[in-house]
Structures are given as C-alpha cells and as structure tokens.
Amino acid sequence: SKSKDFAGKKVLITMGPTQEAIDPVRFISNHSSGKMGMAIVKAFLARGAEVYAVSGPTKLTFPKEVNTTQVKSAQEMFEACQTIHAQMDICVFAAAVADYKPAEVAPQKIKKSSSKLELTLTKNVDIALTLGKAKSAHQIHVGFALETENESRFAKQKLTKKNFDLIVLNSLRDEGAGFQIDTNKVSIIHASGLSSESELLPKSQIAELILDEIKNVPVWI
Numbered sequence: 001s002k003s004k005d006f007a008g009k010k011v012l013i014t015m016g017p018t019q020e021a022i023d024p025v026r027f028i029s030n031h032s033s034g035k036m037g038m039a040i041v042k043a044f045l046a047r048g049a050e051v052y053a054v055s056g057p058t059k060l061t062f063p064k065e066v067n068t069t070q071v072k073s074a075q076e077m078f079e080a081c082q083t084i085h086a087q088m089d090i091c092v093f094a095a096a097v098a099d100y101k102p103a104e105v106a107p108q109k110i111k112k113s114s115s116k117l118e119l120t121l122t123k124n125v126d127i128a129l130t131l132g133k134a135k136s137a138h139q140i141h142v143g144f145a146l147e148t149e150n151e152s153r154f155a156k157q158k159l160t161k162k163n164f165d166l167i168v169l170n171s172l173r174d175e176g177a178g179f180q181i182d183t184n185k186v187s188i189i190h191a192s193g194l195s196s197e198s199e200l201l202p203k204s205q206i207a208e209l210i211l212d213e214i215k216n217v218p219v220w221i
Ligand code: PMT
Pocket: 014, 016, 031, 032, 033, 034, 035, 036, 037, 074, 093, 094, 095, 096, 097, 098, 099, 124, 125, 126, 127, 128, 129, 142, 143, 144, 145, 146, 147, 158, 162, 170, 178, 179, 180, 181
C-alpha cells in the first residue's frame, strides 16, 4: 500500500468540461470526460489528502470521501473554487474550461428561421489565472495545458501567466493522449524550467507522477 505522503493536505481539483448555455436546450462545451481529473482525485485520496473536487458535467461516480461540487458553467466553477481557495494547500486545474460563452442566454429555445445564425461570445473568467493572483506563499498551483501546436512554448507561457508552480502538458498530436481515453502522455514543466516527459501510461499512473512532481516544488514541506 502507498504511503500517506499527502496526509493533512487540503487539495482542490477542477475537472471535466464546462457547459455554456446558448438557450434552455443547447450549450457550448468540449470533449473532456473528467477522467484525468478523477485519476488525480483518487491518487490524492489514496495518499491521504483531504480532497475537494469541483467538477463540470461528467458520467463519473465520485468516491464518497471526496467533497464534491458539481457545476455546469465556468462562472459556477469559479465561484465554487473561489469559496474554498484560501483554505487549500494544493490546487490542480485539470478542467477544460470554456474560454468563451454566449454573450446572452436566450430565454426561449431559439427557432430555426434564416439560413445563418450568428452567436456573439464573450470571454469567460479564467479560474486558474484569477486564483493564481491570490495564491499565497504556502500554496502550490498545478495547471494543465492542452495544445495542438507549439506545445512547450504555449505551456511555458501559461505557466508564467497563470502563476503555476508546475504545468502538465498534453498534446492532441500524441496518439493515446488527451480527451476521453484512459491513457495520457505528458510533459511536466516546473516554474524553475526543469521538466520531464512521461511514456504513454494509464491516467492513474500519470496522476501518481504528477503527485510525485508536486513534492519537488520548492514550497513543499
Ligand atoms: O477529462 P479528460 O477526458 O480525461 O481529458 C483530460 C484533459 C485533456 C481535459 C486534461 O488532461 C487537460 O489538459 N485539462 C486542461 C484543458 C484545458 O482547458 O487546457 P487550457 O490549455 O485551455 O487551459 C490552461 C489551464 O488554465 C488549465 O489548467 C485550465 O484548467 C485552466 N483554465 C483555462 C481557462 C479558464 N477559463 N479557466 C481555467 O482555469
């Protein structure tokens, strides 16, 4: 059995997609299943942490030991995270948050009429960025970067901009990595610049690697 090396740590994990309503029957979303986040939730639980999951809509079942808040939109996910952030020791932002949402939610189902329909989108709150500005010296923030090109450059930009201590990069160019499947292949990049690359592994093992790397962050005690 694993050692309880995260005992006494409070951990927030954002996971899954967000859904941004267009009208009462439609939304904008993405392909996240929540599997990567759930693997991280389970790894922290097994290693003794007190786990708080804030999850967008998924088909997954949460272990009863997890403090789970289920949300739909990015705004709801932000509010749930904001409420508990100051009490957390570690935050892992594994959610695939919609960057944009419809500027207005139509109160009734939008009717099919003209051949073209234009939707105006506005920027969503960036949860990791906003909480990154509030991060205190003892807190560790772990981000994810899902990229399709210029992977390591974009990941390093996100690491800096969002004040992460480390970022987990996954690329849709890697077969077996990313959304929905049970495997992933990642690079874990520290703010110090040190980085390591994983093999293609089950998300459960990727989660263990992430926890191991968190213990290499300088503020870890
Ligand atoms: O859920 P699965 O099907 O298992 O798939 C896993 C995954 C591909 C979703 C996961 O491994 C992953 O990469 N999650 C992050 C996806 C993402 O939205 O990355 P990004 O590069 O757009 O965002 C960068 C970081 O900022 C992420 O930590 C993200 O959670 C965070 N963010 C982004 C936008 C926003 N408005 N708020 C945020 O907090």
